[in-house]
Amino acid sequence: xxxxxxxxxxxxxxxxxxxxxxxxxxxxxxxxxxxxxxxPNRGLQFLLKYITGDNLVKGSYGFEAEFNKSQxxxxxxxxxxxxxxxxxxFCAARDPGGSYIPTFGRGTSLIxxx
Amino acid sequence: EAGVxxxxxxxxxxxxxxxxxxxxxxxxxxxxxxYQQILGQGPKLxxxxxNNGVVDDSQLPKDRFSAERLKGVDSTLKIQPAKLEDSxxxxxxxxxxxxxxxxxxxxxxxxxxxx
Numbered sequence: 001x002x003x004x005x006x007x008x009x010x011x012x013x014x015x016x017x018x019x020x021x022x023x024x025x026x027x028x029x030x031x032x033x034x035x036x037x038x039x040p041n042r043g044l045q046f047l048l049k050y051i052t053g054d055n056l057v058k059g060s061y062g063f064e065a066e067f068n069k070s071q072x073x074x075x076x077x078x079x080x081x082x083x084x085x086x087x088x089x090f091c092a093a094r095d096p097g098g099s100y101i102p103t104f105g106r107g108t109s110l111i112x113x114x
Numbered sequence: 115e116a117g118v119x120x121x122x123x124x125x126x127x128x129x130x131x132x133x134x135x136x137x138x139x140x141x142x143x144x145x146x147x148x149y150q151q152i153l154g155q156g157p158k159l160x161x162x163x164x165n166n167g168v169v170d171d172s173q174l175p176k177d178r179f180s181a182e183r184l185k186g187v188d189s190t191l192k193i194q195p196a197k198l199e200d201s202x203x204x205x206x207x208x209x210x211x212x213x214x215x216x217x218x219x220x221x222x223x224x225x226x227x228x229x
Contacts, residue, residue, distance in 0.1 A: 032214050032215055042222055043117075043220030043221050044157070044205070046217040046219065049217055092156075101159050101170055101172070102159060104156030107156055
């Protein structure tokens with residue numbers, strides 16, 4: 001069965017510093033990977049996805065993520081954090097060769113301090 | 115472009131009562147998903163529709179949960195009877211198609227509290 005792990009419940013970073021939100025996955029074959037962001041009292045919003053090709057994927061709001069097949073990771077990054085980036089971030093995976101069911105991690109709360 | 119609409123936004127019921135949630139996906143989106151998000155956890159897929167047909171409902175507790183998508187547009191998720199452990203946010207999402215490369219667009223969710 002496929003699974004997604006986000007090992008940190010919370011990440012704290014100072015505004016202007018780089019940020020990383022970690023995600024590892026367990027999917028048979030080559031996975032499709034996604035990052036979503038959730039602001040309070042709102043639904044999840046799509047940030048970026050990896051399907052194939054370049055391991056570094058760029059997305060919305062200056063976020064990017066790096067796919068690392070050997071480490072089965074898909075960490076979310078941003079060079080310079082903003083206070084407005086504070087939110088809940090979810091990593092998700094889908095197995096292109098298996099079930100249609102998307103699997104989400106439990107989420108990581110990002111707090112950016114002024 | 116209008117987003118995914120859900121109603122109600124909040125609902126409080128007593129255990130053993132019934133409740134229904136409504137979702138209107140983005141126009142033209144063929145695939146619709148219902149998720150359950152328990153506090154502190156990621157969304158868990160309950161059911162996925164492609165047009166008005168069910169693609170996957172393997173994680174739907176069918177003894178108490180039901181869902182339909184009449185005419186392949188709006189969808190309703192029902193719980194009858196509700197249990198305390200059903201307290202969660204119920205998210206509806208849609209995508210252009212069921213191909214696994216497509217990202218999903220989520221509604222604001224319905225927060226259900228069962229007392």
